Amino acid sequence: MVSNSTIPMIKGTFPINKFQQIETPFYYYDMAVLRQTLDTIRQEAGKYDNFVVHYAVKANANPKILRVIREAGLGADCVSGGEVRASVEAGFPNNKIVYAGVGKTDKEINYSLDHDIFCFNVESIPELEVINELAEAKNKVAHVAFRINPDVGAHTHANITTGLAENKFGISMEDMETVIERANELKNVKFVGLHFHIGSQILEMNDFVALCNRVNELQERLMKRHIICEHINVGGGLGVDYHHPNHFPVPNLAEYFAVYHKHLRLYPGQTLHFELGRAVVAQCGSLISRVTYVKKGTNKQFAILDAGFPDLIRPALYQAYHRIENLTSDEAEETYDVVGPICESSDVFLKAVDLNKAHRGDLFALRSAGAYGEIMASGYNCRELPKGYTSEELV
Numbered sequence: 001m002v003s004n005s006t007i008p009m010i011k012g013t014f015p016i017n018k019f020q021q022i023e024t025p026f027y028y029y030d031m032a033v034l035r036q037t038l039d040t041i042r043q044e045a046g047k048y049d050n051f052v053v054h055y056a057v058k059a060n061a062n063p064k065i066l067r068v069i070r071e072a073g074l075g076a077d078c079v080s081g082g083e084v085r086a087s088v089e090a091g092f093p094n095n096k097i098v099y100a101g102v103g104k105t106d107k108e109i110n111y112s113l114d115h116d117i118f119c120f121n122v123e124s125i126p127e128l129e130v131i132n133e134l135a136e137a138k139n140k141v142a143h144v145a146f147r148i149n150p151d152v153g154a155h156t157h158a159n160i161t162t163g164l165a166e167n168k169f170g171i172s173m174e175d176m177e178t179v180i181e182r183a184n185e186l187k188n189v190k191f192v193g194l195h196f197h198i199g200s201q202i203l204e205m206n207d208f209v210a211l212c213n214r215v216n217e218l219q220e221r222l223m224k225r226h227i228i229c230e231h232i233n234v235g236g237g238l239g240v241d242y243h244h245p246n247h248f249p250v251p252n253l254a255e256y257f258a259v260y261h262k263h264l265r266l267y268p269g270q271t272l273h274f275e276l277g278r279a280v281v282a283q284c285g286s287l288i289s290r291v292t293y294v295k296k297g298t299n300k301q302f303a304i305l306d307a308g309f310p311d312l313i314r315p316a317l318y319q320a321y322h323r324i325e326n327l328t329s330d331e332a333e334e335t336y337d338v339v340g341p342i343c344e345s346s347d348v349f350l351k352a353v354d355l356n357k358a359h360r361g362d363l364f365a366l367r368s369a370g371a372y373g374e375i376m377a378s379g380y381n382c383r384e385l386p387k388g389y390t391s392e393e394l395v
């Protein structure tokens, strides 16, 4: 990553006149950035003819965003029945929808069976048996992949690392052969793949190399028993540059796919599936909020926004950084704590940040908020949910 000091501060470009007519706070999606990202995915993954890219719907399920992603040809990776439904409604073909999650309910499984989704990513033997039973009742054969916990750490926030043995996710490596054998005994499930996902906001390519090495090892183990599956799914996790959304609007997808091409050994006929969430949508989105008050404290001053953690929870939940820009002031910079209106000390977006002098009514952009932003919004304090607008609607 490039250090802050070497990069000139520039602001993003926004249709500020249009913004003045919209009630704040709201999410704004720059569709040129989204389309550029999707083009890059198509180009870079397309260099390798057995790579298949899915979009992790949990990052952002705004129907306007889903439609553009579906049109770009990506599949949908879901972690709940609601996401399977959102994907079906957004027009993703059934054979491009996969469904993962440690706690799939009967209702969610039945809905997915009714829509003949491509694959269930199964996380335990009890779940496998329930899927078999429910599929049998419908006279269907469900395709299943096993999510294996590869015990590979990722250099990211503890709350978003998922591939360690201590996490609740997946089946342990020792049990891999047992679950595959169990699946082969059952008549209404068909074992088709192995699934992995080691965490999120990963910028260290060596973490992905470690996953590749582990997958190679496990595949060799299975080869000894003449087990070859149709596909390997390595999950998502590629991070974005939260500090420089204007300079690096598109993540380094060329390097990401090249790492997998170089390090992961596929057997003839196997496809390699990816499930990218954050990397697809983070940089196209901003939360736009208005300054309600500028308040002087004893030793500092606060810019109090009309957005709070119910609108964007990542700073409160993960101490996540979002770059903030004052879109409507060019005056000399002053230092602010940028906070929300909620009665909780964690309702702080950023402390001691230098911004163009703020006034009541100024519009602030909280950048890189397209992933895990709008979708995680809540109505806490009886607040209205923020709406989402695309640049194509606001021209």
Ligand SMILES: *Cc1c(COP(=O)(O)O)cnc(C)c1O
Pocket: 056, 058, 059, 077, 079, 100, 197, 199, 200, 201, 235, 236, 237, 238, 275, 276, 277, 278, 279, 371
């Ligand atoms: C969350 C998740 C993803 C997407 O993660 P990103 O970091 O947003 O790319 C992919 N696969 C699974 C199983 C997930 O839970």
